Amino acid sequence: MKLPTPPGLRRKPARPGSQPPKNGNRINGGAAATKKELKQAQRAKLKEQALEVPISMLGWLDERTGSTPFLRAFLFRKIPKGTNWYYTLGSATLFAFVNQAVTGVFLAMFYTPSATQAYTSTRHLTNDVWLGAFVRGMHKWGATVMVVLVFLHMGRVFFFGAYKYPRELNWIIGVVLLILTMAMAFTGYLLPFDQRSFWATVVGVNINASGPILGPYLADFLRGGSEFGATTLSRFYAIHMLLIPGLIAALIGAHLYLVAKLGTTAPPWLKAEKARELAEEEI
Amino acid sequence: MLGAFEGETVTRRRFVTGGALAAGGVATAAIGLPALGFALGPIFEKTTHNPWQDVGPESDFNPTSYVPRVITLVPEVGEAGKTTIYVRKATPDDKSPSDKGKTPLPYVAISTRCAHLGCPVRFVQAAQRFICPCHGGVYDKFGKVVGGPPVRPLDRFYTRVEGNRVQIGPRFSVNSKLERFHPRDPSNHIDGLWKYLYPSRPTT
Numbered sequence: 023m024k025l026p027t028p029p030g031l032r033r034k035p036a037r038p039g040s041q042p043p044k045n046g047n048r049i050n051g052g053a054a055a056t057k058k059e060l061k062q063a064q065r066a067k068l069k070e071q072a073l074e075v076p077i078s079m080l081g082w083l084d085e086r087t088g089s090t091p092f093l094r095a096f097l098f099r100k101i102p103k104g105t106n107w108y109y110t111l112g113s114a115t116l117f118a119f120v121n122q123a124v125t126g127v128f129l130a131m132f133y134t135p136s137a138t139q140a141y142t143s144t145r146h147l148t149n150d151v152w153l154g155a156f157v158r159g160m161h162k163w164g165a166t167v168m169v170v171l172v173f174l175h176m177g178r179v180f181f182f183g184a185y186k187y188p189r190e191l192n193w194i195i196g197v198v199l200l201i202l203t204m205a206m207a208f209t210g211y212l213l214p215f216d217q218r219s220f221w222a223t224v225v226g227v228n229i230n231a232s233g234p235i236l237g238p239y240l241a242d243f244l245r246g247g248s249e250f251g252a253t254t255l256s257r258f259y260a261i262h263m264l265l266i267p268g269l270i271a272a273l274i275g276a277h278l279y280l281v282a283k284l285g286t287t288a289p290p291w292l293k294a295e296k297a298r299e300l301a302e303e304e305i
Numbered sequence: 306m307l308g309a310f311e312g313e314t315v316t317r318r319r320f321v322t323g324g325a326l327a328a329g330g331v332a333t334a335a336i337g338l339p340a341l342g343f344a345l346g347p348i349f350e351k352t353t354h355n356p357w358q359d360v361g362p363e364s365d366f367n368p369t370s371y372v373p374r375v376i377t378l379v380p381e382v383g384e385a386g387k388t389t390i391y392v393r394k395a396t397p398d399d400k401s402p403s404d405k406g407k408t409p410l411p412y413v414a415i416s417t418r419c420a421h422l423g424c425p426v427r428f429v430q431a432a433q434r435f436i437c438p439c440h441g442g443v444y445d446k447f448g449k450v451v452g453g454p455p456v457r458p459l460d461r462f463y464t465r466v467e468g469n470r471v472q473i474g475p476r477f478s479v480n481s482k483l484e485r486f487h488p489r490d491p492s493n494h495i496d497g498l499w500k501y502l503y504p505s506r507p508t509t
Contacts, residue, residue: 137382220385221424225439228422232492234502239348241490246347248488248508251379251386253347 095282102288108182109286111175116274118168122206123271125161126263133213135259137252140215165207172203184287192280195273202270209262212255223258224250349507357465357472360392366412366471368394371428371446376462376473390462390473391415391428391435399447403485412464414473415448420455423491435459449481456494457481476509 084090101109132147132154134140147154176196179185185193212223227250231241246253360374371391379386392414399413415435417425424439434451435444443452448459458481463474476488480495486505489495493503 137385215385221439225422225424228491231490232422235504238490238493238503238506242348242506242508243345247350248490248506249379249386252381 099282099285101286102292104289104292105286106289108178111171111178112281115168115171115175116278118164118171119270119274121164122161122168123267125157125164126267128157129161130263135213135256137215137255140213140255144214144216165210169203169207172200176200181290182287183290186287189280189284189287192277192284195277195280199270199273199277202266202273206262206266206270209258209266212258213262215255220250347508351508357467357474359470360390360414360473361471363466363469363471366392366394368396370430371415373428374473389417389425391417392464392471392473395464399483401479401483401485403483410464411466412471414462414464416460416462416476418460418491420450420457420459420491421453426459447483448479449483456492456499457489457496458483460488 129147132143132151134143144158148158149155179193179196208223208226211226212219227241227244230244231237233240242248244254244257245251246257358376360376366372371393373389374392375387375389377387392412395409395411395413400409404410417427417435419426419437419439419442421437421440421442424437426435426437426442426444428435428446433446435446435448436442437453437455441453442450442455444455444459445451448461450456450458458479460476460478462476465472465474478486478489478493478495480486480500486495486500488509489503489505494500495503
């Protein structure tokens with residue numbers, strides 16, 4: 023079944039006179055067209071066809087995915103009055119995450135997660151690889167930026183009361199995302215394997231060990247044993263680049279779905295406008 | 306029953322749905338359980354393997370001052386697997402309640418892993434104190450806490466003498482009376498009732 027093409031993607035009907043006249047019904051009785059005229063006509067036809075390519079490609083995709091209504095609902099949502107720059111903190115956090123994901127993939131191309139080579143490979147990618155220091159800097163500072171943005175975003179939601187009914191579940195997902203972001207920061211800190219990251223991680227793991235009963239087991243899990251050994255770095259690496267990023271991406275999907283479904287809240291200083299009939303009733 | 310033939314106790318649809326779910330569950334468990342066991346395995350496995358390590362002839366050590374020595378805790382990770390210990394000859398003062406009926410350890414080998422959060426402590430000769438650079442833990446020359454946040458004395462290592470050579474064995478933790486315990490992580494209390502909150506683990 024052929025679905026109707028959405029109105030935005032439909033071809034506009036040709037204006038009168040814009041199309042080259044067809045050979046069969048020439049006004050002046052079929053006098054031979056000059057070469058120049060023919061060439062012009064061909065060119066116009068080609069141009070028209072070329073212009074049609076992106077539209078027909080989009081139409082082809084849309085016909086098979088039905089994504090236009092979804093995208094329109096997702097991208098052209100109604101937002102409340104008073105929406106301001108603070109509402110962009112979530113998108114900013116998402117952007118920071120994408121930055122981490124992209125730079126992280128490229129860092130992984132040069133990094134070796136082995137206790138004997140991690141430090142040298144980090145030094146190599148920082149000092150020898152073209153733009154290495156810059157990409158590593160983006161990842162390192164991007165991590166800090168992401169943690170800061172997560173907290174600012176959380177503060178915005180809290181102080182604007184945007185966590186209240188019916189958005190509690192989105193707050194809970196957000197808290198899980200916060201914890202996962204902190205876990206990313208913790209596991210990523212070890213990877214350069216210099217003195218600072220090594221001892222900071224020793225301290226961090228032992229803080230985990232200080233929890234009663236389960237704490238020591240958690241520390242054993244993180245280290246992969248009772249001593250900081252060969253498996254510790256690979257564990258941290260796997261958690262940092264495989265386990266948590268997948269979880270974060272999936273939860274960001276759920277987070278965004280709920281934002282789009284429930285909409286955003288107006289700032290608390292704006293009172294909801296009363297319907298006119300209600301306002302009149304009060305008078 | 307609605308939708309079932311006579312004598313049947315469950316509809317065909319219900320049975321097939323349940324069967325499909327059960328098959329999915331079995332398949333998920335077949336993948337998930339080994340993966341989980343693989344990740345959690347090291348928690349239940351003894352991972353410390355500390356063969357006796359030689360740290361020099363008996364003449365290198367004396368009862369009054371500590372001599373630093375480097376031993377290997379984890380062999381495969383290069384410098385990261387090595388640690389400094391402080392060794393001296395034991396004196397009658399070093400008697401531990403755990404020595405009852407046994408010959409006391411001939412040498413005292415103190416671990417430099419701070420009992421607060423695991424930073425490396427150093428011995429300051431002039432003060433006769435072990436001092437931690439991270440959060441200000443201070444220990445006396447027996448490794449007992451005299452200041453700062455540490456929750457128990459510094460760990461020690463078993464020692465023995467083989468043919469006039471001093472050898473260092475596995476790690477053990479001590480409480481404030483210098484009783485010996487299975488090694489605990491830094492930050493884990495082992496005095497009084499606290500020790501029940503931080504039991505010995507299968508890895509050590």
